[in-house]
Amino acid sequence: MDQVQQIHSKGIYHGLPTFSDDVEGLTAIVAGANGMSGDHMLRVLCENPKRWKKIYAVSRRPPNGQWPSYVEHVSMDLLQTPETLAAQMAERGMKADYVFFFAYIQPKPKEGGDIWSAADDLVKINTQLLSNFLEGQALSKTLPKRVLLQLGAKYYGVHLGPAAVPQEETDPRVLLEPNFYYPQEDCLREFAQKHGIGWNTTRPSWIPGAVPDAAMNLCLPHAVYAIVQKRLGKPLEYFADLAAWETNQTLSSGQMNGYLAEWAVLTDGAEDESFNASDDCAFTWGKFWPKLAARFDIPWTGPSSDLSLYREIETPYNPPPRGFGPPGKLRYRFTLAEWAKKSEVQHAWQEIAQAHQLRDQTLGDIDRIFGFTDAAMTWSYPIHFSTTNAKKFGFFGFVDSSESIFKVLEEFVDLKMIPPLPPVKSVS
Ligand SMILES: NC(=O)c1ccc[n+]([C@@H]2O[C@H](COP(=O)([O-])OP(=O)(O)OC[C@H]3O[C@@H](n4cnc5c(N)ncnc54)[C@H](OP(=O)(O)O)[C@@H]3O)[C@@H](O)[C@H]2O)c1
Structure with a gap:
């Protein structure tokens, strides 16, 4: 059956999705709001104030630069207990339709090791960030419809050596070393199932993006x-x-990853799916x-x-x-x-x-x-990410x-x- 889909370009970004005008008045939480990914997520959401009427920007330090008044910074340390976080969420009246989760801590590498060599520390601390936040949402009874969690290319084990190409979302996990993306993903999926909400994960490769401070700035x-x-x-x-x-x-520009994330959570059929995030550019x-x-x-x-x-x-x-x-x-x-x-x-x-x-x-x-x-x-x-899954579900984003x-x-x-x-x- 023929299906007609409308896409549009915005500056250097092409093949972007369009949404019905009925999709309006939404609320979002962006966790990790001043980081490489959170900053670009905020930029994407702020392009449509009618669609996104309220955005809670969560990070310990404030977001970078100036944002519209409907972006509210909530300074939270996600390493605090879920109970403490729930109390803060309740106090701020923080309730969102969608959560975009990018909070990330890169522990000090092992002596002489590469930047991701502290694999056990990465697992412990980053799973805790996510789990504390999610449990805080449950305790404060402010569950969203869907939570999107950004993972990355290390999902395919590429930091440990050559992986099968093209990298596809269905590739088996690489169990040579502990990998924080797996317990994070499991934590989200189990939480979503238990509470009857939806989830998405995205997997970018190297991210071009402009923020003053990020753990990884290509x-x-x-x-x-x-x-x-x-x-x-x-x-x-x-x-x-x-x-x-x-x-x-594969490069995965921060802004394009934001467009993918917005599209993923707003697309009913894409619920509970993982997507590679890619510029789709040779x-x-x-x-x-x-x-x-x-x-x-x-x-x-x-x-x-x-x-x-x-x-x-x-x-x-x-x-x-x-x-x-x-x-x-x-x-x-x-x-x-x-x-x-x-x-x-x-x-x-x-x-x-x-x-x-x-x-x-x-x-x-x-x-x-x-x-x-x-x-x-x-x-x-x-690193050659397949974009087949995203395209089959209807996302065609491209940037040079x-x-x-x-x-x-x-x-x-x-x-x-x-x-x-x-x-x-x-x-x-
Ligand atoms: N950058 C890349 O090239 C790249 C590539 C592929 C995948 N990824 C993945 O994408 C995800 C996000 O990475 P990113 O590069 O966007 O990270 P980032 O730029 O380092 O940002 C991390 C964010 O987390 C916040 N944060 C850190 N500790 C926190 C805490 N205790 N409580 C609350 N917020 C906290 C930081 O703000 P405060 O410090 O102010 O709290 C910041 O907003 C990670 O899983 C990463 O592995 C990144």
Whole structure:
């Protein structure tokens, strides 16, 4: 049977869903409201004040910047007991039709380990955040119709080595290590079943997005690297190998993830479903690198063919998450975290930051901030998210990932996180 569906474009975002005008006067809670994902979720909901008449923004610190008066910040520490949270919810009259949950804590990694190496701590603390919040909702008798929880690419075990491609929502869980996404998802599903409400989970990959502070911020290190290299009269040197240069990577822009989340909870047929969150755009670091260099008007270099120049790390499990075949090999000549620790780099950044009165005069927690982008840039095996499930259910969102990153860079300028960008030049 033929079905006609209307989609629309908004700026760089295309294929966005449309909703009936009858869908109005809704209320939402966004937990993790000032983070990478929560901030963009708020932006998406605030695009339609008729649809979303009231939004509770939950996080310990306030949301970034200015928001309309119907966005109410509720400062809550979700590590408090459900009883305490329930009392706060009741006191604030906090009742919402839909909950979007992005609260996240990234515990300190193990000594010498990657940024997600404290696997047990990640499980304990992040399951607690979610469970305390949900039980608080039940105790205060303010259950929503549906709760959406954002998970991520680690659901597929890609942080432990190559996983089967394309990654599909029905892929089996990877049980090589504790993974906080699984107990979080189970907690939500059991809670939803017990209380007769709906749930959704979404799974983004690397997220381009512009917020002043996030546990994982893909784009900021790129900008800092280009700006400082230019200042030092050096090229934008690609530091990983050819495999990482040309391997397909899914990017999942924060704003697009917000559109997906809104669509998922408002779509009856999509209840109790998981969706990969994706820009749905073919992307490699190799194709992006010259564009990034052009945006900052500096020369660039690509991967070296001399393998002896690289350090090599093997992913930790044999067989890797795909269940057979060799582990992945990650090769790099240096890391951005090492680069950022050089005194000439720190000195240059301080001068730039002072001259432009930037928000941060230092490079901050270098291992956390630059470590995430290092992981993304040295990834030598594909993250290729299937968008089949979302499309079958009716979501067709697309954004050019490179355009999305450049938009983020411009927003960094507005946020005083980096100096103004040079005028746009086309890539030859
Ligand atoms: N960023 C990425 O590239 C990426 C990629 C794939 C998947 N993901 C996943 O997406 C989810 C959200 O990540 P994100 O990147 O949006 O996180 P984020 O930017 O680090 O934001 C975390 C949010 O949680 C809040 N929070 C932390 N501790 C809290 C507490 N005790 N009580 C209440 N709120 C608390 C923070 O606000 P306060 O500190 O003010 O409380 C902040 O709003 C995570 O599961 C993450 O693994 C992220």
